[in-house]
Amino acid sequence: MIVMKFGGTSVQDAKAIDCAAAIVRKRLHERPVVVVSALAKITDQLLAMAAAASAGNREKALELSRAARERHYNTASDLLGTHAFEQIAPELEADFNGLDELLRGVVAVGELTLRTTDSIAGFGERVSSKIAAAAFSQRGIESAHVDSRRCVVTDETFGKAVPHFEDTDARLSEVIRPLLDRGRVPVMGGFIGATRDGISTTLGRGGSDFSAAIVGAGLNATRIEIWTDVDGMMTTDPNLCRQARRIKTISFEEAAELAYFGAKVLHPATLLPAIRKNIPVLILNSRNAGCEGTRITASSPKSRNVFMAIAAKKRITVIDVVATRMLMAHGFLKSIFDVFAYHRCPVDMVSTSEVSVSVTVDSNESIAAIAADLAKLADVKYEGRKAIVCLVGENIRSTPGIAAKVFGAIGDVNIRMISQGASEINISFVIDESDVPIVVSRLHDVFFSEVDPEVFA
Ligand code: ADP
Ligand code: ASP
Ligand code: MG
Numbered sequence: 001m002i003v004m005k006f007g008g009t010s011v012q013d014a015k016a017i018d019c020a021a022a023i024v025r026k027r028l029h030e031r032p033v034v035v036v037s038a039l040a041k042i043t044d045q046l047l048a049m050a051a052a053a054s055a056g057n058r059e060k061a062l063e064l065s066r067a068a069r070e071r072h073y074n075t076a077s078d079l080l081g082t083h084a085f086e087q088i089a090p091e092l093e094a095d096f097n098g099l100d101e102l103l104r105g106v107v108a109v110g111e112l113t114l115r116t117t118d119s120i121a122g123f124g125e126r127v128s129s130k131i132a133a134a135a136f137s138q139r140g141i142e143s144a145h146v147d148s149r150r151c152v153v154t155d156e157t158f159g160k161a162v163p164h165f166e167d168t169d170a171r172l173s174e175v176i177r178p179l180l181d182r183g184r185v186p187v188m189g190g191f192i193g194a195t196r197d198g199i200s201t202t203l204g205r206g207g208s209d210f211s212a213a214i215v216g217a218g219l220n221a222t223r224i225e226i227w228t229d230v231d232g233m234m235t236t237d238p239n240l241c242r243q244a245r246r247i248k249t250i251s252f253e254e255a256a257e258l259a260y261f262g263a264k265v266l267h268p269a270t271l272l273p274a275i276r277k278n279i280p281v282l283i284l285n286s287r288n289a290g291c292e293g294t295r296i297t298a299s300s301p302k303s304r305n306v307f308m309a310i311a312a313k314k315r316i317t318v319i320d321v322v323a324t325r326m327l328m329a330h331g332f333l334k335s336i337f338d339v340f341a342y343h344r345c346p347v348d349m350v351s352t353s354e355v356s357v358s359v360t361v362d363s364n365e366s367i368a369a370i371a372a373d374l375a376k377l378a379d380v381k382y383e384g385r386k387a388i389v390c391l392v393g394e395n396i397r398s399t400p401g402i403a404a405k406v407f408g409a410i411g412d413v414n415i416r417m418i419s420q421g422a423s424e425i426n427i428s429f430v431i432d433e434s435d436v437p438i439v440v441s442r443l444h445d446v447f448f449s450e451v452d453p454e455v456f457a
Pocket of ligand 2: 007008037038043044124190191204205206207208209
């Protein structure tokens, strides 16, 4: 069997879902399980509803919900026609009434917990999957809607829940296998799961890719397909640099590094389950289904280019910790990292000198509290609006003098931190967020004006 995941733009309206159905139909002989995102932008809108409700703005929350309801009804009725739409309309209506009730509840208690946020945020995938399943069935694809919360079992880290793989694999076998055996196409929402007690959770923004991989690994898929709005994984974000080229094939390790450092086309956790079971992951364009996309596998042909791609991760804060009164005594680094661990804040990049440590973290609301705790140990400064630019490629290992070439290409832009990771397949550095476009385009000009035709399109 295979998994086919369609992202937000690939299910954004009736035309897109119709197109997804046509793509699925061509793969029926491979026994697909389909994972869908919410309709494009819906998750943002749900979070805006939650925020309005928690701020006591009942009208705004309900108005946003009404607009989302209308968009889903229109999409479903365009796809299904009056008769079939009437069959699923009561269920959609009950779902949206439930959402409104939740929003009114938030207004009434004046408090929005992470748990409630997850119930609201995951609503988009709950309804998009029902609409897609109905549309597929109506187009002659025998499909079955599956509520992902029955299959994806997670811990209680609301907003970024971690799957319990053993439980999830067992549930997937129990729920999905029999459907496949009966020739059905299971259609499930990405991004969502539930705790062992059945409380709704989400896997973190962009998490539908991760869902696809969880399902693929759980069911030993032969392939996981991620259908999106670009031709594949590119040498850099095509929306940032128009010269971006398609990568035909890339290793798990390189793709994971790129995803982690900001290549939004793939959620950073996606490759973990795929690597565990050695399942190839393909990135494909639902608007250009004939394009062969990007193939991510355990090994890929050696490229003649040093780098495979450039990623940029924005909204980074740099925190500098300076030990004034003493050189870094033993245990000093540990006490610093204990503070980050206590606040459950992952650290990306670290650089140290004899008396100071600089780290980067994703900008988040705990930073002031982290800085206050660090200030008990040393002098602390922090600065947001930074970005990490990361160049990835396995050839870094065997190319001397590459750092000089990278920093030569960047020219006069101010660099705040530099790191060449232990994995030896990335060179990353921190700059001001506003310098990202110029830096990426200068690097792309130098490193990708000529590309190895075996590896890049
Ligand atoms: P989906 O809704 O299908 O999950 P996303 O918006 O999450 O789609 O991811 C696709 C987007 O990722 C592209 O439109 C592109 O702007 C962005 N992107 C960032 N880096 C890259 C890259 N290296 N290659 C391709 N796309 C990238
Ligand atoms: N809809 C979710 C989001 O926008 C998950 C996803 O699309 O991957 O973050
Ligand atoms: Mg995505």
